[in-house]
Amino acid sequence: MSILCEVTAVEPLACHTYRIVLKPQQAVRYQPGQYVMAVMGEKDKRPFSLASSPCRQNGGELELHVGAADENPFALEVVEKAKAVLESGEAGFEITEPAGDAWLRESDRPLLLIAGGTGFSYVRSMVDHCISQKIQSPIFIYWGARTPCQLYAHDEMQALAEQHPHITFMPVVEQAEGEWRGKVGNVLEAVMEDFVSLGAYDIYIAGRFEMAGVARDMFCKERGVSRDHLYSDAFAFI
Template identity: 30%
Template sequence: MTFQVTVQPSGHQFSCEADETVLAAAIRAGVGLPYGCKNGACGSCKGKVVAGKVEHKAHQQRALTPEEEAAGLSLFCCATTNADLVIEAREVAGSSDYPIKKMPSRVTTIEKVAPDVVVLTLQLPASERLHYRAGQYIEILLRDNKRRSYSMAGASADGGPVSLHIRHLPGGLFTDQVFGTLKERDILRFEGPMGTFFLREDSDKPVVLLASGTGFAPLKAIVEHMISEKSPRPITLYWGGRRPQDLYMDALCRQWAADLPQFTYVPVVSEALPEDAWSGRTGFVHQAVIADLPDLSGHQVYACGAPVMVDSAHRDFVQLCQLPSDEFYADAFTTEADLAK
């Protein structure tokens, strides 16, 4: 059966099949509901069910607590329905501007930039173009219908290579392959672009970029997009890692800071060893933001990395720094281990 979903306050409507999630139906219809992981782990697609009822597939309680569900909130990425719905969600303009498509790609380089991080470069077929918004991601298509999501680490490829930053998770279905058997000229298939984590260009507010680990990848794309567009908006990048080696493109960030008067770079290390000889900022990266910018009421924040960092930043920036909640944009990186929790 087919049901109708109405989105408030826009009034947009789309059809949803009985076995289809609300988010999947919205994407199919070109309706820009916010989303990130698509598997019930990050909470980006959370909205309210105003009328009707949904059933949730497996998801993390961190993303949708029982109390939130009882209050009528829903994770649309894992919500199905057997009746017409009215939902409330903040739609994202421009999220469906570029069509999602599947395509093959050829591995051109596998560059190890840290002990557990490689930059994987994929060349598209000569006849294909991948247009996307800086900050979006693709899904690598694996065996048995499994997928792994990675943000694109550069501005729109437009026929050029796609760059991904991949951290090794021992035992990971895809990362073991990348760090073990994958070689140049191998073929990988992917689908994209996906996600609603990208720069809101209808604002002139200063931008705070907050990354942990390879969460730097989509923020790098956003910075490069802003540079190419000659955006005058002030940008402050906070990048956190356990040790200095985790800030695997530190030199590039320092070069941006030297070349761009509107760009500030703050590296933060939480677990430096004596042999690292680290003399910079220490502690949790989001707490460095709080120390430097106690008033975020006039800023936009784009955060990407471990879910615990993203959740802590959202909570503390809103509660302690007066950041409007709807000016916090996030892409929480989730792993198989996260999904099992």
């Protein structure tokens, strides 16, 4: 079943990344960490994680983060469609019902949330949900990007971590620029350096399929992780 939405905002975040805010014709029920498909044609549906949590207006407002560099028409076309629908003022942006099995489980275990690029939207949904539900389990957020510019919510996440002592935010870039003082390198290697064991954690991963595959191999073989506590929608395809 498809859902028609109005587009209430299309805003640049940073480095060819856009925030698209949707108002569905009816409230949408979903779990934090699920995704929707932007329907571009009968056989053309493109997946994007929901950056909003189900708590936002009880599913009455949805948010997508779309990385749309010029060389990525797959995403850029979605942004252009959202802009056109915004200008029309009509409910002309079509999405599928939320899907995905790597949604946030209820648990007392500490959380390790790992994102690459705009995979951060997946993590953001979970963080917002945990804060709104006053979940106090330790939360470690590792966000990897090529350059600091691509960490479009860096300051916002730093502020959240300062406000909530149980949240730790660790941004990692491959190429340091300007006055960057954070971690430099690969985000998975940063996790491996910081944790001797991960067996006690629930781990959620969003990023390129190859990244999820490498994480699964490393964490299970070298850090004592059980696959029962490791979640990524990429695992359904690799």
